[in-house]
Amino acid sequence: MRKKPFPSWPIFGKAEEKALIEVLRSGKWGIGGEKNAEFSQAYAKWLGVRRVVTCTNGTAAIEIALRAIGVKPADEVIVPSYTFVATASSVLSIGAVPVFADIEPETYMMDPDSVEAVITPKTKAIIPVYIGGGPADLDRILKIARDRDLRVVEDAAQAHGAEWNGKRIGGDGDIAIWSFQSSKNLTAGEGGAMSTNNEEIGEDAWSIMNCGRRKDRQWYEHFILGSNFRMTEFQAAILLKQLAKVEGQMKIRDKNAAYLAKRLKEVEGIAPLEAYPQTTRHAHHLFIMRYDQNAFGGVPKEKFVKTVNKEGIPLAPGYTIPLHELPAIRNYSLPYVNLDYSTTKLPVTERACKEEGMWFHQSVLLGTRRDMDDIVDALLKVKKHSNELA
Numbered sequence: 508m509r510k511k512p513f514p515s516w517p518i519f520g521k522a523e524e525k526a527l528i529e530v531l532r533s534g535k536w537g538i539g540g541e542k543n544a545e546f547s548q549a550y551a552k553w554l555g556v557r558r559v560v561t562c563t564n565g566t567a568a569i570e571i572a573l574r575a576i577g578v579k580p581a582d583e584v585i586v587p588s589y590t591f592v593a594t595a596s597s598v599l600s601i602g603a604v605p606v607f608a609d610i611e612p613e614t615y616m617m618d619p620d621s622v623e624a625v626i627t628p629k630t631k632a633i634i635p636v637y638i639g640g641g642p643a644d645l646d647r648i649l650k651i652a653r654d655r656d657l658r659v660v661e662d663a664a665q666a667h668g669a670e671w672n673g674k675r676i677g678g679d680g681d682i683a684i685w686s687f688q689s690s691k692n693l694t695a696g697e698g699g700a701m702s703t704n705n706e707e708i709g710e711d712a713w714s715i716m717n718c719g720r721r722k723d724r725q726w727y728e729h730f731i732l733g734s735n736f737r738m739t740e741f742q743a744a745i746l747l748k749q750l751a752k753v754e755g756q757m758k759i760r761d762k763n764a765a766y767l768a769k770r771l772k773e774v775e776g777i778a779p780l781e782a783y784p785q786t787t788r789h790a791h792h793l794f795i796m797r798y799d800q801n802a803f804g805g806v807p808k809e810k811f812v813k814t815v816n817k818e819g820i821p822l823a824p825g826y827t828i829p830l831h832e833l834p835a836i837r838n839y840s841l842p843y844v845n846l847d848y849s850t851t852k853l854p855v856t857e858r859a860c861k862e863e864g865m866w867f868h869q870s871v872l873l874g875t876r877r878d879m880d881d882i883v884d885a886l887l888k889v890k891k892h893s894n895e896l897a
């Protein structure tokens with residue numbers, strides 16, 4: 508059994524300490540400080556988009572984004588069901604209706620055919636989620652949206668730095684959302700942002716984030732219904748320092764992910780997810796794999812994960828319940844629509860949650876080649892003894 512811990516997360520040092528003290532001493536902890544504007548500009552430049560608007564977290568970012576593109580109560584928004592709850596709960600929070608599409612078996616990304624199958628006259632938007640850090644099939648999803656005049660909110664909460672056809676994602680749909688929550692590859696503990704190339708949507712997103720104000724107008728004039736979704740200056744100051752570290756960390760993850768994928772060929776029954784050919788860079792927020800219990804003497808996923816954990820390897824079972832089966836979604840009601848997910852059937856998503864999907868967190872990929880070898884050795888050891896576990 509391996510005793511040595513894998514790299515811890517977040518990674519920080521004197522630069523973050525200094526930045527926090529600077530904000531503290533400035534007395535400008537919220538409005539009036541410059542760090543939010545500075546980070547928004549730096550992140551926009553890094554992504555190669557016109558506009559970034561910061562906010563409290565990724566969940567709020569989805570709500571703001573949906574409102575900024577004009578989604579109204581009772582409108583339908585197509586979302587995957589293999590994702591974090593916020594992708595669908597934010598739709599419900601603004602009174603709109605999440606409609607679930609299935610994922611593709613090899614990539615776990617939203618299946619464009621399944622999206623097309625659930626479009627109705629009430630559909631207003633699609634939220635492709637870049638699960639684990641690789642873009643969804645942007646070409647097909649954008650075409651589906653364009654052909655039917657639908658909006659696209661890219662859920663890039665897990666995909667900082669991912670590229671599609673050689674260009675960073677974040678400006679291809681109408682608006683993209685980001686999370687800087689503790690586990691994310693770019694983090695301030697909590698935090699979120701939206702990015703867009705559409706100035707009008709960007710202005711509306713800024714206004715909704717800031718109580719419905721307009722930049723050039725009076726403080727107590729409120730033009731659209733917004734809320735206080737502002738990020739603090741402390742968070743923005745940390746993010747500026749963390750952003751400088753992202754590229755270096757990505758290079759380490761790229762190398763380890765490629766090596767781990769290569770070595771996993773030795774473990775029959777465990778295969779990393781595939782990326783689309785247009786994915787020129789993956790953010791590796793999660794290293795997601797598909798588990799085939801038949802290759803492990805019928806040992807179910809949950810038992811397999813626990814056994815691997817006992818070997819000192821931080822394998823995670825990932826999402827184990829599809830969103831359309833979560834009590835929070837199933838038991839929610841809206842007064843003007845009949846929300847009934849009891850007949851929703853998404854076979855690939857259900858299999859991914861219950862039987863196949865498992866992952867390593869990005870921080871594991873910040874380790875050494877030896878760490879990757881330890882992972883594969885532990886998997887091979889468990890496989891060797893799988894008949895005793897079944």
Ligand SMILES: Cc1ncc(COP(=O)(O)O)c(C=O)c1O
Nearest residue numbers: 564565566591593664686687688
């Ligand atoms: C795919 C996805 N969407 C949305 C969110 C919500 O972000 P946050 O936790 O910052 O609210 C997360 C992160 O947890 C996520 O993984």
